Every structure is written in C-alpha cells, then in structure tokens.
Amino acid sequence: MKKIAISIGDINGVGLEIALKTHEEVSRLCHPVYCVDKKVLQEGAKLLGVELHKELTCKSIDLDITIEPAKVTRESGTYSYLSFLEAIKLCERDECDAVVTMPIHKEAWMKAGLEYKGHTDMLRDYFKRDAIMMLGCEKLYVPLFTEHIPLREVPLHVKEKKLTPFLLDLHKSIGDKRVAVLGLNPHAGDNGAIGNEELEIKKAIRNANEKIGKELFFGPIVPDVAFAPYFRDTVQYICAMYHDQGLAPLKALYFDESINVSLNLPIVRTSVDHGTAFDIAYQNKAHTLSYINAVKAAIELAK
Template identity: 65%
Template sequence: MPSRKQNIAISIGDLNGVGIEIALIAHEEVSKLCNPLYCINTSMLRQATTLLNLKFPKNMQLHQVDGEFNIEIGKTTKESGLYSYNSFMSAIELCEDSKADAVVTMPIHKEAWMMAGLDYKGHTDLLRKHFNQDAIMMLGCEEMFVALFTEHIPLKEVAASIQYVKLKQFFIDLHNSIGDAKVAVLGLNPHAGDNGVLGNEELRISKAIKSANKKIGFEQFAGPIVPDVAFTPHFRKNYNYFVAMYHDQGLAPLKALYFDESINISLNLPIIRTSVDHGTAFDIAYKGEAKTLSYINAVKSAISFITPNQH
C-alpha cells in the first residue's frame, strides 16, 4: 500500500441511477483508502441527497461539473446522459493535469449517452478514442479476471473480428498490462472448432497465441480452450486470467460466480481507470438497496495499479 493516500477522481455516473447513492453510502470507508475527488457540482449533489433523505456531506471534496437538471429517478434522459459524460471527462482531465492518480467510474447509461448525441458506446470506447490507444476491457475480481477481445459489437460481427495481427497485439498489450500471469484463451466455436469441423477461427487464435508467446519469451497464453469447460473449477485452479472472444462468453460466467464483487478495469492506457461492474440499476435507484462492494473493490484496485507490481 502506498505511504500516502492517492487522489482518486470519482466519475459520478448517471444521476438517475444508483451511482450517487453508492458514493454517498461508501464515502467514509473510501476516504480511509484514498482522497476521493467527486466530479459533481454542489447543486446536483444537494438534489441527490434530498431525494435520498440523507444529510448533505460537509467533508466531500467536489470537483465542480457544469450543468443542472432535474433528477428523474429510474428514467433514461439525455440530460442525465450528458452530465455523466461531463463528469467522466472532468475525471479524465484531473488525471491528465496530475491532480488525480486514477479514475473510478460509476455506471453510465449507454442509451442516455446516445440520446445526448454522444458517439461512444461506453467508457472504454471513449477512452480508446480520446487517447487514440487500444484500451483493453478487463473485468473480474481477485478470484478471476476476464479480458474481452471484442466488446460491444453485434454477435454476428465477432467471427470476422478475430484477426491474427490484432489478436496477437491484444495478447502482447495484455501481457504488458498484467505482467507474467498465466492466461487461458477461449476458442470461439463449440468444442473450440473441433479441428475445423465447427469453424476455423481457432486456427487464427492458435497462431496468434504461439506468435505472442514467442515474442514475450515464455508460454503465458494457453489455448484455444473449449469455451464450455474454461470456467470449471478444474481450469480455475490453474488460471486466474482468461481472454474471451466476445462479451457474453466471458461475462456471463463471471457475473454468475462473482457479480457483487467484480470490477471493470481499462488497461493499456496512459491513465488508470477502474469501475463498478454493474449498470445503473434504475429499478432500485434511490431505494436504499444499492450495494457498495464492487465500488470499494474498484477503488482498491485503482490504488493497487497506481503502485507498480501490486497487481
């Protein structure tokens, strides 16, 4: 653990959802871990605390974000989408200006971003375009992490996206981000293609694995693994890190096993960004039912990535 408390910029997420409630409930605990800098203005925080029947906190450091709107609990609105975007950009700027050491994000609503005219599919997509780097989305917890080769694209486009050169670079970038941990790489097709009987994408995956391992200098990446056995206890005894070819292939088992404690980490970027691994949860927003474990784990993970060799 670093000797001084790190400054962590908190992107507050969609204020119509559970993010602000989680931040307020967990504030005292998070303040023991770091110096949280909340990207929200005084007026919007006061409105949220009133709706939550909570006292306005006197000891929260606020980084004022322009804009005011009426919070509409559990609704998708362009106003909440735009404010969550502005909060995120403010958090990024704090890191770029060396005023914060990392960003932790509360959940945004992708449809609200679209309604606000924002041409991004989420936090990771924005980071990728903002920094012009191939950010890697990795989700999980201490027991299991899953890195996604493709993310928010239609399933019908996944097979064509599995290209040797891009996959090899993905493996090398992942190695540079996580170090020497062993990684199990899932195949795309049932039975990992059965040697071409059920598909030939595994040939490209295998070639990329061999080439990346050769460049790295040791057998870090193993596979392609048959997808329906990859997350069994047998495999998870030997591997803590997995690469999934598409979103649900990796996240369905992860969330079935570790939904409450998992986090989202953006790798291969000039800044550190972690996030809760859940959505805006409009159905329970402002009802006092939101859980804080994923958020607290995201803060802890951000701190560990700030200091080399702690992750």
C-alpha cells in the first residue's frame, strides 16, 4: 500500500475537515501520513464535532498554533508552508511515495513573508525545475502555460522561445497524447487581425511537433469554442495560455471532481482543485470528491 504525505493546507479553511471526513475511505486506498500536529487535529475535530480516529499517522510541525476559522493569519500561512515542506521532504527521503495538498491561502502566505504565489511556485524554486500546473479530471485536463500572473503580462510571455520548451516538457510528462493549444486572442487572432501572438503559438506548435517527430500538438484553437461538447469530446488535453482562460470553463464543467497535478518534477504531487473556502470553514459543508480523486491520482502516478 502506497504511503501518501498529506500537506494539510491552511488550518483555518476546509482542509482539516476534508482530511478528517475522509480518513477511513482514504485509508482503504493508501496509508496517509498527515503533516500536521495531533493537537491541531484534535482541535479541528472538536470544532467540527467529529471523533478523531486513533490510528492517524502524523508528522509534527515545529510551530505552536491555534485554529482561527475563516481568518487570514500569518501563523496559518507559515504553518501550511511548513506542512508542505515536510511532505516534500518525506518523499525525498523515500518515506512517502507522493504528496497530496490541501488548499493554502495565498494572502496568508504573503503575510508570512513567503514570496511564492502558491504550491507550484514553491516546487519550481525548491527543485529548480519548470513545474507545469495541470488541472482537470479523466474527462478533460487543462495544462496552463502561464498561471498566477497579472493578465496584462500574459502577452509578454507568449513567445515561441518560451512556449516550445513548455510543450516539450508537457509531452515528456503525459506521453503521446494529442493536445489542443488555445490561441490567446478572440477568434485565435483572425490571422493577425486581432493580435499577432498566435503567430508565436503556431511556431511553437510546429517546432515541438518536429522535435517529437509526431503531430501531437495542434492549434491555435479559438478559445471560445474549445470547451464546447462537439470539440472537447475529441481531445482529453486543452492547453490554455493563461489561468482563467482554461480554469473558468473547466470549473464550470467539472468543479467538484477536478484536481491539480504538478508535472515535470522528481516527485509526484497532486492537489484538490479548490480554495480554502473560508465561507464554509468548520461548518461540515465541505465537498470531498476532489480530494479523493487527488489521492487516487497520486497513487496511480506513484506506480
């Protein structure tokens, strides 16, 4: 049975509730190792009015903290960071086979003095690798070329020299899968009438396919039709140029079941595809399907 390190996320959000709710089910799939103090779990169980399972495996975090439901705090940001760091190290020491992460709060990380915009940024810095953020489910996966940057900066990144290596790294991670690559502009630029970024995308697609020796990447595809049923039924992977271009339609279609997968790394890391949900924190309302799917994907990828 695989050992999966669970990075607990922001303890003021829904992560603890999801972990406690699903422990029995997850334990039938793998051996979960929770990167959180037993004291914090006991506090969370009391707030939720649930019983804490006696056979939980925990890895203590060196920070004394108290749960403050739905509050953005420096302490919770630091704690979620330390939990993630411990989960990574468990994999590096071969004590665990993969990492599954609960949601962090980016403002809490900022308050904690952390420069990372999220898990993927930290993984890039930690491993000195160009990690790829991909979200989705078996029906549809959406790798993101750019992620947590201001929208006005996206066109500056859409250059052949950046996009070609991204597509090649994506191919190494997912194998010989066909990937639709979205254009940046409305109508995919209309052959230059509404922007010229698509010329760079076309070059990158052509170069990547030539290096692979197969026509696996195609496009640029008009973004506003790519997620329509008649098109998405023909392809499992749609590569988006920026965060909301890919994730707004993905979450409209598969919000509850979608997960986050980090590609192009020496460890396996999957995550829930939702935030800390402070509006329902410690109210026993959190959905668990995304987490269960993330655990299943981590087990599969760790084989």
